[in-house]
Amino acid sequence: MKALQWQGVNKLAVGEVPDPELRNPGDMIVKVGKTVTCGSDLHLLGGYIPFMEKGDVLGHEFLGEVVEVGPDVHKHRVGDRVVVSSFIACGSCWYCDQKLFSLCDNGNTNPAITETLWGHAPGGCFGYSHAMGGNAGSHAEYVRVPFADVGAFAVPDEVSDERALFASDSASTGWMGADLGGVKPGDVVAVWGAGAVGQMAARAAVLLGADRVIVIDRLDNRLQQVEKFIGAETLNYERTDVSGELRERSGGRGPDVCIEAVGMEAHSPGPQFAFDQLKQQLRLQTDRPTAVRDAIHACRKGGSVFVLGVYAGFVDKFPLGALMNKGLTVRGAQMHGQRYIPMLLERMAAGELTTEHLATHVMPLDQAPEGYRIFKEKEDGCVRAVFTP
Amino acid sequence: MSRTGKLLLIAVPVVAGAAVAARRRRVPGAGEQRRRHVVTVFRPLAELQAEPLPGSLKEIADDVEITLSAAPGGRGTEIAVRIPEGSSVSSGDVRRALRETRSLIEVGDVLLPYGPPTTVPTLLNRPLQTATRHGREGGLL
Numbered sequence: 001m002k003a004l005q006w007q008g009v010n011k012l013a014v015g016e017v018p019d020p021e022l023r024n025p026g027d028m029i030v031k032v033g034k035t036v037t038c039g040s041d042l043h044l045l046g047g048y049i050p051f052m053e054k055g056d057v058l059g060h061e062f063l064g065e066v067v068e069v070g071p072d073v074h075k076h077r078v079g080d081r082v083v084v085s086s087f088i089a090c091g092s093c094w095y096c097d098q099k100l101f102s103l104c105d106n107g108n109t110n111p112a113i114t115e116t117l118w119g120h121a122p123g124g125c126f127g128y129s130h131a132m133g134g135n136a137g138s139h140a141e142y143v144r145v146p147f148a149d150v151g152a153f154a155v156p157d158e159v160s161d162e163r164a165l166f167a168s169d170s171a172s173t174g175w176m177g178a179d180l181g182g183v184k185p186g187d188v189v190a191v192w193g194a195g196a197v198g199q200m201a202a203r204a205a206v207l208l209g210a211d212r213v214i215v216i217d218r219l220d221n222r223l224q225q226v227e228k229f230i231g232a233e234t235l236n237y238e239r240t241d242v243s244g245e246l247r248e249r250s251g252g253r254g255p256d257v258c259i260e261a262v263g264m265e266a267h268s269p270g271p272q273f274a275f276d277q278l279k280q281q282l283r284l285q286t287d288r289p290t291a292v293r294d295a296i297h298a299c300r301k302g303g304s305v306f307v308l309g310v311y312a313g314f315v316d317k318f319p320l321g322a323l324m325n326k327g328l329t330v331r332g333a334q335m336h337g338q339r340y341i342p343m344l345l346e347r348m349a350a351g352e353l354t355t356e357h358l359a360t361h362v363m364p365l366d367q368a369p370e371g372y373r374i375f376k377e378k379e380d381g382c383v384r385a386v387f388t389p
Numbered sequence: 390m391s392r393t394g395k396l397l398l399i400a401v402p403v404v405a406g407a408a409v410a411a412r413r414r415r416v417p418g419a420g421e422q423r424r425r426h427v428v429t430v431f432r433p434l435a436e437l438q439a440e441p442l443p444g445s446l447k448e449i450a451d452d453v454e455i456t457l458s459a460a461p462g463g464r465g466t467e468i469a470v471r472i473p474e475g476s477s478v479s480s481g482d483v484r485r486a487l488r489e490t491r492s493l494i495e496v497g498d499v500l501l502p503y504g505p506p507t508t509v510p511t512l513l514n515r516p517l518q519t520a521t522r523h524g525r526e527g528g529l530l
Contacts, residue, residue, distance in 0.1 A: 003507065017507040024498050053517055055508035072498075092495040094431040094464055106492040109502045112484075112527030113520065119529065124500075130521050135503045146500055 002389065003057040003140035004368040009047040012369040017057065020136060020144035025072035028148040030082060034165045035062040035138040036359070037375045037385045039195050040310040043264055044129055045372065048286065049312050051113060051129040059139030059387075060086035060126040061169035063161055066152075067142070075149040081161075082152040083345070084145055085337025086169040088124040088135065091150035095123075102334035107147065108133045117313070122334055139368055141389045153341045159348045165386065166196065166355035167344045173308055173335040174200025175344060177259040178208055180331055181306035185209030190246055190255040190298060192291040194222035194234070196358045196384050197308055198261035202232040203353060205257070214249060216242055218267065221381040229357045238269055246298045254300030262291035263309030272317075279316055286313030296322050296330070307332030358384045365389040424471075425456075426480065426530055428487045430494050431465040434458065437494070442468070444499070445482075446490040452478045481526030488525045 003017045020029055041058055043049050066080040076082060089096050089104035096104050107123030108114070113131040114121040124146075127137015136143065145152055155164040174197050183189055189205040191198050194217035205213045213232035217223055223234040235245050246255055264280075264287035267273060276288040295305050296319045305328055323330060347353040360383045363371050371385035430437065437457055441447055446455070446468070454471040468490070470483050492499045502524075508514060520527065 005507065018505040021504055023501040023504055026496075026498065051517060053508040053514040054511050055506075057507050088500075090492070090496045090500075092431070093491075094429065097431060106496055106500060109500055110521045110524030111488065111530075112524050115528030115530065121528065130517055133502070134521060136507050144503060147496075 001141040002365055003136070004059065004365065004387070005054075006044065006052050006056045006058055007054055010045055012045065012058070012372055014366055014368055015055075017055070017136075017140070020142050022068060022070045023144065024146060025070045026147050026149060027070045028066055028073050028076060028145050028152070029068040030062075030064040030084065030143050030145050030152070031067045032062050032138050032140060032143055032389045033064040033081075034161050035059045035140075035365075035387050035389065036165060037372060038169060039197070039263060040128075041372070042376055043310060043312065045376070046265070048264060048280075049129050049131065051131040053130065053134075056127070056129070056134070057136040057140050058127045059137035059143075060128055061165065062126075062138035062143065063155065063165045063168060064143070069148065073148045076152060076154070081155045083155055083164045083167050083341065084126075084138075084143075084153075085151040085172065085335070085341060086126055086128075087122075087151075087334055087337055088126070088133065088146050089150055089338055090147050091338070096150070096338075099336060099339040100333070101150075101336040101338040110134060125334070139365065139387055139389075141365070150338055153345060156345055156349045159345055160356070162356045162359060162386075163348050163354060164345065166200070166358060167337075167341050167348065169335060169337065170196040170358065170384075171200045171344050171353060171355060172337040172340045173197045174202070174261070175204040175340045176333060176335055177201040177261065177306045177308040178204035178210075178257070179340075180333065181257045181259055182304045182329075183208045183210050183257050186211050187256040188212045188250040188253070189214070189257045189259065190295070191215045191232075191259045191261060192295055193217060193261035193263075193309065194219065194226050195261065196355075198259075199226055199230050199358065200353075200355070201259045201261055201308060202226060203230045205259070206231050207347070207352060210257075212249060214246065214255070219378060222383060225357055225383065229354060242294065243298055250300065254298055254303060256300055256303050258295035258299045258303065258305045259308060260291045260295045260305065261308045264288055264311045266290040266309070268294075276316070285316045287311045287315050289315035289318060293317065293319055296328060299326065299328055302327045304328070305330045310334075359386040361385040363387060425469045426471075426483045426487055427467055427469040428491050428530065429460045429464050429467050430491045432494055434466045437466045437468075442490055442494075444490045444493045445486040446470075449478050449482055449486055452476045453483065481523060484528060484530045485525040487530060
């Protein structure tokens with residue numbers, strides 16, 4: 001079958017790879033209908049997460065049709081249209097019982113890597129390096145889905161592929177940030193990053209009853225999407241004193257909940273960007289934490305900061321003093337998709353959550369390397385590139 | 390920075406990590422023989438006591454000391470394994486056995502790696518492939 005393969009740092013190619021096989025009784029094979037780029041893929045592409053092998057298949061956010069099921073799959077049948085959580089979870093361990101699915105004890109076949117790096121291993125993920133299990137990703141004609149009864153969900157007839165696709169990761173991740181960040185009616189919520197995850201976090205905050213939701217980015221086309229489709233306010237950090245604006249728009253208190261949806265390759269105006277980029281290139285820090293710093297600084301006393309952006313290792317100049325003295329609660333997580341996807345599909349069916357506008361570029365899988373180039377360079381107003389194998 | 394430079398920057402920590410992992414497998418540290426390896430399985434103690442432990446933990450049971458105790462807060466059962474002096478079982482064997490046994494008890498199965506592989510062997514891939522061949526044996530457990 002055809003698949004988009006990582007060939008080295010900033011080098012992608014579409015090649016022929018063996019078709020996936022059922023390996024466990026709970027597996028199924030999905031014929032990929034739509035699969036989409038994610039900003040976190042750029043960390044793999046650029047070599048910031050050094051656990052890729054030449055030939056690895058990228059992609060973790062997808063939707064498709066079931067073509068083969070293992071004997072222990074009871075929820076799905078051949079022909080079902082399903083959307084699949086990007087994180088792989090068993091559904092039976094203590095973490096899954098607590099609905100913390102991305103922390104599953106049994107979903108990662110290579111726990112040694114992340115356990116050594118981080119103390120404990122999270123679950124596995126599609127197309128996200130050998131640190132996350134080495135599972136082939138969804139930028140392919142077919143993909144193996146382990147624990148299919150736990151991680152795959154039938155798409156209601158009234159929800160289009162274009163909409164349901166983003167339940168797989170972006171919408172689940174965004175909703176998690178607002179939910180576990182503790183957004184309540186009456187809150188002021190600030191979201192750093194107007195990509196797909198940031199937009200979905202902002203929409204979740206709106207739907208959870210926040211009084212004001214403010215999204216921060218530097219790209220006008222994304223901020224225009226926020227105003228048009230999400231129903232939130234915007235700030236362009238290249239033209240605005242974000243800290244001052246947030247203070248003013250929250251009555252001097254600061255936002256109650258700050259959601260960071262940027263990740264380890266953050267941009268920012270001013271000298272701190274050059275400082276962070278230099279340190280990252282020299283591997284003196286693995287990640288650029290600009291947006292996290294800003295979120296912690298802006299957040300109100302006793303407020304909540306949720307880190308949705310993907311980070312891999314270590315950062316410099318982390319504002320621990322502000323965190324401690326302001327009494328903040330800081331949380332983060334990879335996405336617990338299994339917890340949110342059924343509810344999101346219902347909201348999508350009801351028209352409360354629309355995502356089609358995120359797919360600014362749709363193209364065949366053959367053009368995926370170019371799709372990633374456009375996505376990485378943010379050319380032509382690209383928010384997400386969707387591939388149709 | 391050149392592509393070669395970037396690749397070296399990636400390769401060096403990976404190689405170093407793999408080397409450390411390999412060394413840990415070969416040479417037990419001074420405390421390694423004494424400390425216990427422990428996992429918590431999300432099943433009640435009575436259920437685990439009712440039948441012999443499954444999988445690869447059963448295979449090494451005669452060469453190690455295994456203790457079961459109830460985990461606090463309804464978290465299930467703690468399985469602790471101590472490797473006695475002179476045992477031929479390594480810490481890697483125990484880690485793999487504990488992880489596989491936990492999965493067998495909780496899920497009824499152990500997740501197998503993706504296959505057939507899509508990657509190709511290269512000089513840069515080799516350290517990572519070495520590490521992932523023993524993906525359940527390493528780590529801190």
